[in-house]
Amino acid sequence: MIGPKVSVTMPCYNCEATVGQAIESILGQTFENLELVVVDDGSSDQTAAVLKKYTSRDSRVKPLFLDHQGVVGAANAAIEASQGEYLARMDADDLALPYRIEKQAELLDNNPDVGLAGCRVTFGGDREKCGGYAYYVDWINTLVASDEISLNRFVEFPFANPSIMMRSNLVEEHGSFRDGDFPEDYELVLRWLEAGVQMQKVDEELLVWNDPPQRLSRNHPKYTVDAFYRIKSEYLYRWLQKRNPNHPKVGVIGSARTARKRYSMLESLGVETDFFVDVDPRKVGKKIQNRLVIHRNDLPPPGEVFLLSYVASRGARSEVSQFLEARGYVMGKDYLLA
Numbered sequence: 001m002i003g004p005k006v007s008v009t010m011p012c013y014n015c016e017a018t019v020g021q022a023i024e025s026i027l028g029q030t031f032e033n034l035e036l037v038v039v040d041d042g043s044s045d046q047t048a049a050v051l052k053k054y055t056s057r058d059s060r061v062k063p064l065f066l067d068h069q070g071v072v073g074a075a076n077a078a079i080e081a082s083q084g085e086y087l088a089r090m091d092a093d094d095l096a097l098p099y100r101i102e103k104q105a106e107l108l109d110n111n112p113d114v115g116l117a118g119c120r121v122t123f124g125g126d127r128e129k130c131g132g133y134a135y136y137v138d139w140i141n142t143l144v145a146s147d148e149i150s151l152n153r154f155v156e157f158p159f160a161n162p163s164i165m166m167r168s169n170l171v172e173e174h175g176s177f178r179d180g181d182f183p184e185d186y187e188l189v190l191r192w193l194e195a196g197v198q199m200q201k202v203d204e205e206l207l208v209w210n211d212p213p214q215r216l217s218r219n220h221p222k223y224t225v226d227a228f229y230r231i232k233s234e235y236l237y238r239w240l241q242k243r244n245p246n247h248p249k250v251g252v253i254g255s256a257r258t259a260r261k262r263y264s265m266l267e268s269l270g271v272e273t274d275f276f277v278d279v280d281p282r283k284v285g286k287k288i289q290n291r292l293v294i295h296r297n298d299l300p301p302p303g304e305v306f307l308l309s310y311v312a313s314r315g316a317r318s319e320v321s322q323f324l325e326a327r328g329y330v331m332g333k334d335y336l337l338a
Contacts, residue, residue, distance in 0.1 A: 004060070006034040006101055006165070007084030011074030012092035016046040018210075019092040023054050023061065026090060031102035036061050036090075037078045042068030047092075072179040079176050084168060089185075091162040093210050094124070100206035104165040107202050115197040116166040116189070118159045120144070120204060125211030133211050135314065144201045151331050153193055154236045154338045155317065157228070161185040163207045170197060182231035183223050190235040233265040236338060240271065243332075244306040251307045253277040253296070253320060253335075255288050259310035263338075266308075274305060302328045307335035 008026050012019050019038075026036050038061060040048050051063040064077055079087060086105055090096060104117045123137040140158055143149050149158045164185075174195050177184040193199065221227065240247055248271050252263055255276040267273065276293045278284060284295045299305070307329065309320045317337050329335050 003083035004033055004035040005084055006031065006086045006088055006105055007082030007168075008034055008036045008088045008090050008101070009075060009078035009082060010036060010038045010090040010092055011041055011071050011078060012038060012043070012047055012051075013041040013068070013071070013074070014043045014045045014047060015092040016043070016050055019047055020050050020054070022090060022092045022094060022096075023050075025094075025096040025098075026101075027054075027058055027060065028098060029096065029101045030098050031105060034060060034088075034101060035082070035084065037064065037081050038062070038092075039064045039066060039074040039078045039081075041066055041070070041074040070179070072177045072184045075184070076176050079168075079171060082168065086165050087168050087171065088165040089162050094162050095208040095210070097122075097206045097208070099204075101165075103202045103204060103206055107200065108165065108167065111198075111200065113198050114146070114200045115170045116164055116192065116199040118149075118163045118165075118199065118201040119206040120201060121160045121163050121207045121209040122205045123211070124208045130211050137209065141205070144203045146198045146200045147332075149199045149201070150193055152337065153190060154232050154239070154336060157183065157186040157189065159185075159189065159199075159201075160207065160209045162209065181222055182227050186228065187231050190231065194235060194238065229262045229265050232338070233269060236336075237266060237269040237271060239336075240306070246274075246304075246306050248272045249274045249305070251275050251277060251299070251305045253307055253309040254311040255280075255283055255293055259312070260288070263308070263310050266338075277307070296323065299327065302330070302334045305334075309335065309337045 038051050040051055040063065048065060054061045055063050064081055066074060066077060086108055088101060104119060107117045108114060120141040121137060123134050125133060127134040140160060143152055143158045152158055174192050177188055250271055251274050255278045273291045275291055276288055277296050278293050279296055283293045286293050311317065311320055324335055
């Protein structure tokens with residue numbers, strides 16, 4: 001018997017109020033050759049009863065019931081139980097739009113060099129109350145092509161995790177989610193990109209990414225800002241080792257305290273600061289940590305230095321890129337946004 005082409009993996013924990021709608025959104029897909037592997041991670045509410053109800057209705061629903069072990073264990077258990085050529089992620093509090101699986105499978109079918117497919121997403125929260133998260137969604141929705149995703153990987157996680165679909169053979173080759181004091185989804189993407197896996201998105205909003213107060217990324221220490229910067233710094237350091245012709249020296253754009261704190265994680269791994277770059281006249285010409293602060297108008301020409309920008313205020317990253325590109329700097333060759 002031929003198995004399903006796509007396995008949708010859905011870890012869930014105490015989500016009785018939302019998991020039914022999430023399941024319905026998968027069972028209602030235009031693409032029908034799929035299975036839905038739902039892992040109940042030891043829920044103490046009625047999640048298990050909801051899963052059993054759907055199992056009796058549709059044979060494509062394959063539930064697993066585990067003792068509580070956390071999202072990584074549940075997500076990997078779902079992957080191990082899957083039979084599909086493609087593995088799609090789904091969360092129990094989000095909604096897949098009807099063409100999601102069809103469009104993403106089509107992208108992978110038509111692009112054999114692409115190993116992981118995402119999509120643009122619709123923000124399902126309150127934009128006024130959760131402006132930061134909404135701004136993040138707007139940003140990831142600008143990253144569609146492979147090079148856009150690859151070059152911006154050290155800014156933030158470039159995907160909505162429940163929007164990804166990947167080839168199952170790449171899980172065997174590069175490994176699934178790892179557990180640790182870091183965001184497991186971001187670490188997998190960084191690891192796979194480092195291994196040369198191409199990633200691309202369907203240029204359509206195919207998932208409603210909700211933002212409930214209990215979302216794990218809001219409440220677990222492995223998803224703090226510092227946790228993100230720790231793991232991205234490790235992968236960024238190795239990227240610089242291979243691609244920075246002036247390694248270990250870099251020029252750092254942004255000398256504010258927050259920027260220096262985040263950059264210090266990279267510095268602790270062995271990167272050396274050539275100089276800082278700022279536009280604040282109170283800082284230009286002074287020294288910070290025994291390194292001169294220069295004005296950006298005084299930057300050396302491309303090829304003489306590799307620049308890392310740690311400027312993070314809204315709109316600042318694109319402004320920095322526009323300034324550098326106008327002076328002949330090329331992202332990925334002469335500078336990166338971090």
